[in-house]
Amino acid sequence: MAETSPSPRSSTPATIPQKRPLGIEDEQHVPAVPSPLNPDFASSRARKAAPAREQREKKESLKKREAKGVESVRGGTPDSQALSRKPKKGTEQNSSIPSLLRYKLPPPNPTDFDPPKAPILVPIFQKVHRQFFEASEHVFNRKGFRYTHCIADPAFTFTQYHRGSETEPFAPRFDYEDTSSHIFFDSHARSITTEKGFRMARANVGAREGRWYWECKILSGVKPNGHDGNSITAGDSGGHVRLGFSRREATLDTPVGFDAYSYGLRDVAGQKVHMSRPKDFMPAGEQICEGDVIGLEINLPSLTLHRKVVEGSYNKAVDVSDDVEPQGAEGADIIRDRLPIRYKAHLYFEQFEYQSCKELEELMNPSPVIATTSTSTTAAPNPNHSLVALRTLPFSCIKVYKNGQYVGTPFTDLLAFLPPASKPLHQVGARDGLDDGMLGYFPSVSVFRGGAAEVNFGPEFWYPPPDVIGSGEDVDMLGEPGINNASRSGTSMSLKKLRSLAERYNEQIAEDVMYDIIDEVDLWAQDGGQTEAQKGASDPAPTILGPVDPAAPGLDIAMANSGVKIEPGQPGEIKEIIQEEE
Numbered sequence: 001m002a003e004t005s006p007s008p009r010s011s012t013p014a015t016i017p018q019k020r021p022l023g024i025e026d027e028q029h030v031p032a033v034p035s036p037l038n039p040d041f042a043s044s045r046a047r048k049a050a051p052a053r054e055q056r057e058k059k060e061s062l063k064k065r066e067a068k069g070v071e072s073v074r075g076g077t078p079d080s081q082a083l084s085r086k087p088k089k090g091t092e093q094n095s096s097i098p099s100l101l102r103y104k105l106p107p108p109n110p111t112d113f114d115p116p117k118a119p120i121l122v123p124i125f126q127k128v129h130r131q132f133f134e135a136s137e138h139v140f141n142r143k144g145f146r147y148t149h150c151i152a153d154p155a156f157t158f159t160q161y162h163r164g165s166e167t168e169p170f171a172p173r174f175d176y177e178d179t180s181s182h183i184f185f186d187s188h189a190r191s192i193t194t195e196k197g198f199r200m201a202r203a204n205v206g207a208r209e210g211r212w213y214w215e216c217k218i219l220s221g222v223k224p225n226g227h228d229g230n231s232i233t234a235g236d237s238g239g240h241v242r243l244g245f246s247r248r249e250a251t252l253d254t255p256v257g258f259d260a261y262s263y264g265l266r267d268v269a270g271q272k273v274h275m276s277r278p279k280d281f282m283p284a285g286e287q288i289c290e291g292d293v294i295g296l297e298i299n300l301p302s303l304t305l306h307r308k309v310v311e312g313s314y315n316k317a318v319d320v321s322d323d324v325e326p327q328g329a330e331g332a333d334i335i336r337d338r339l340p341i342r343y344k345a346h347l348y349f350e351q352f353e354y355q356s357c358k359e360l361e362e363l364m365n366p367s368p369v370i371a372t373t374s375t376s377t378t379a380a381p382n383p384n385h386s387l388v389a390l391r392t393l394p395f396s397c398i399k400v401y402k403n404g405q406y407v408g409t410p411f412t413d414l415l416a417f418l419p420p421a422s423k424p425l426h427q428v429g430a431r432d433g434l435d436d437g438m439l440g441y442f443p444s445v446s447v448f449r450g451g452a453a454e455v456n457f458g459p460e461f462w463y464p465p466p467d468v469i470g471s472g473e474d475v476d477m478l479g480e481p482g483i484n485n486a487s488r489s490g491t492s493m494s495l496k497k498l499r500s501l502a503e504r505y506n507e508q509i510a511e512d513v514m515y516d517i518i519d520e521v522d523l524w525a526q527d528g529g530q531t532e533a534q535k536g537a538s539d540p541a542p543t544i545l546g547p548v549d550p551a552a553p554g555l556d557i558a559m560a561n562s563g564v565k566i567e568p569g570q571p572g573e574i575k576e577i578i579q580e581e582e
Helices: 024-029 041-047 062-068 080-084 303-311 358-364 368-373 490-495 501-526 555-562
Strands: 102-104 120-127 130-136 145-152 162-164 174-179 191-193 199-203 210-220 240-246 262-266 272-274 277-279 293-300 339-343 346-352 397-402 405-412 442-448 452-456 498-500 543-545
Touching: 130 191, 145 174, 145 339, 162 346, 162 501, 191 210, 191 442, 210 240, 210 442, 210 501, 240 293, 240 452, 262 405, 262 442, 272 405, 442 452, 498 501
Parallel strands: 102 543, 210 498
Antiparallel strands: 120 130, 145 162, 145 346, 174 199, 191 452, 199 442, 210 293, 210 452, 240 262, 240 442, 262 272, 272 277, 293 397, 339 346, 397 405
């Protein structure tokens, strides 16, 4: 029997086990010399490094979001108990809502309760069958401040007994305070002239939204034979007149159309002027001469659309019309930080005036250095401009009529004026982003060396357009027959009607009265809804000691009522300002 020999044992396994990847803890066992079973560990690890894991976004829990007041993305049902729950005492729930600055002032003098007096008119000369006067004993808007008449009223205890008022003549006219000091007026403040270079006068009524119309008659200017003031002798020259619309930032010692804050018409060749750049507008050979009546119509979108533009939420594809009205009865905040001051025998509110900004100055006089380094300033003004000051208003324009005949539309896409497009001068006490209710475009006329003009704000016009509405007529809130007006509100329909600026003047007075009442209620609410007798000397509302003159009678009463201790030598009466002649 043959003996079978056992098969020799294989020294190599049937399958080679896979090499376990070395971890960081095994790096100390890596051989110094690589081998077939242990290649270069460092290079292989560098080549096969696992990609870094993407960082997960840390999301807060639902309870944390609810505690912070953030709405759920899924739009869950709101907590009815949380909505009805009253805020804790002392919490700043409405800290984002601006409020008035309050000043601590002494009690008013007995004469402060008298109606404000009109400026004293001093006769200067007669021209074009009119007597012109110099208005004196009044203050001018200058050096970054604006002045409006006020009066002491015992019913307004929380606003330091002061509210707004007006002076005679009680009608739409040129504003004595908002006019160059070298302008002469007639007795009704509707005709102006000057012996100096171009000086501007602004009206006491402005347009903020809607369609408004006014007229200007050239009393003395370019002669009807076609000669301008430069081509005839100085003695026969009638001067020059420019007219249009301007904002409050426009300088009064310049012609209308000088800067980016005004749009004007030039009498010579009937040119349009904006940012000191005259361009042809009227037909060749036609100009604005003595005796011509120029009608100006301004179209401005609703304040709702205007705020969309300045807030950056305007969308051309969505906001295709101006018929959308705000939902609810909530209105925009009108904040008027005003301080009563005294000027001779008059009492005024002093407030910071809106000033020109560097963006529009750069638009008027572009710098080559900035133009090559910045694209935001080189882009043309538009509703979605990156700079708020360079945003324009959709559906806005200015139309021109001459002696009752429509001439054309010289300006479209007017610049926005609501904050932050308008800003006050940067100084202590001035606050940005606040609308005082008087921002807008104002009828403006500038005269040059004997030029004279008369304005007519209606309702009886010399050459009324066919669709203008007089003050005796009602605004059609139902729209036109044959058009479905069910979805269009009465307010949006009234904005489409052409109305006289005399009506706007009455609306402006009503708004001013309403804002005075709101200011009084605002400060009353800051005091916890307490009357003067209930709160005593304590005053929870933030107060600032207003600038006042050296100690005067009534100082002890002021200390007792206000709770503010006034040291000897500290001011104790309303400040009196002094303006030098320019």
